[in-house]
Amino acid sequence: MYVDKCLVVHVPIKYRQAMLANLCDLRQTTGRKSYLFEQPILICYSIINMVNYIQEGVDDLKGLIIKKPWIDMILDGTKIWEIRGTSCNIRGRIALIESGTGEIKGTVILANSFPLTEEAFKSECIKHRIPQESGITYKKPYVWEMHTPTRYAKPVPYKHPQGAVIWVNLSEHE
Numbered sequence: 001m002y003v004d005k006c007l008v009v010h011v012p013i014k015y016r017q018a019m020l021a022n023l024c025d026l027r028q029t030t031g032r033k034s035y036l037f038e039q040p041i042l043i044c045y046s047i048i049n050m051v052n053y054i055q056e057g058v059d060d061l062k063g064l065i066i067k068k069p070w071i072d073m074i075l076d077g078t079k080i081w082e083i084r085g086t087s088c089n090i091r092g093r094i095a096l097i098e099s100g101t102g103e104i105k106g107t108v109i110l111a112n113s114f115p116l117t118e119e120a121f122k123s124e125c126i127k128h129r130i131p132q133e134s135g136i137t138y139k140k141p142y143v144w145e146m147h148t149p150t151r152y153a154k155p156v157p158y159k160h161p162q163g164a165v166i167w168v169n170l171s172e173h174e
Contacts, residue, residue: 061093061094061095061107061170061171062090062094062095062167062168062169062170063094063095063096063097063104063158063167063168063169063170064082064094064095064096064097064110064166064167065097065099065164065165065166065167065168066082066096066097066098066099067098067099067100068098068099070082070129071096071098071099071105073129074096074108074146074149075096075105075106075108075149075150075151076149076151077149078129079127079128079129080127080145080146080147081116081124081127081128081143081144081145081146082128082143082144082146083116083128083130083136083138083141083142083143083144084138084141084142084144084166085138085139085140085141085142086142087113087114087115087142088110088113088142088144089113090110090167091110091111091112092109092110093107093108093109093110094107094108094109094110095107095168095170096108096149097158097168098155101155102157102158102159102160103155103156103157103158104152104155104156104157104158104170105151105152105155106149106150106151106152107149107150107152108146108147108148108149108150109146109147109148110144110145110146111145111146111147112143112144112145113142113143113144113145114142114143114145115140115141115142115143116136116141116142116143118136120143121136121141128143158170
């Protein structure tokens with residue numbers, strides 16, 4: 001499939017080495033340029049990444065695991081601050097995974113991360129949606145600021161790797 005003059009190819013991860021070796025052999029044995037090699041090629045090792053590249057121009061996607069009801073609020077655009085116990089250096093479009101379902105529900109842009117003060121927690125409850133009486137359970141809380149949510153019409157299944165609690169590297173999944 002061509003997207004923006006780039007050939008987008010899905011190759012299951014188990015065939016990565018063989019496919020790359022065959023492309024190199026083909027390029028060396030033909031001795032001439034072929035149309036295939038005159039075009040940029042994006043090799044997607046997962047259907048998830050291929051769909052995201054075609055729809056949003058993202059070919060390496062990380063997935064953030066979030067529990068209900070918070071994931072629905074983020075995807076509805078009513079919760080723009082996710083409160084976590086650590087800062088986050090990741091920026092850009094990320095996938096949102098509903099905890100315990102094995103499904104990616106949508107994407108959002110992770111724009112910023114900064115320490116959360118007690119004053120901001122109290123005055124900006126409309127952004128984080130945590131009830132005042134619940135308080136903050138983290139010793140040093142951080143805001144992960146999100147915007148531009150996109151809810152998938154049909155959730156995308158994925159294989160959950162053992163031990164993943166916060167992030168899943170979706171580029172490594174079929």
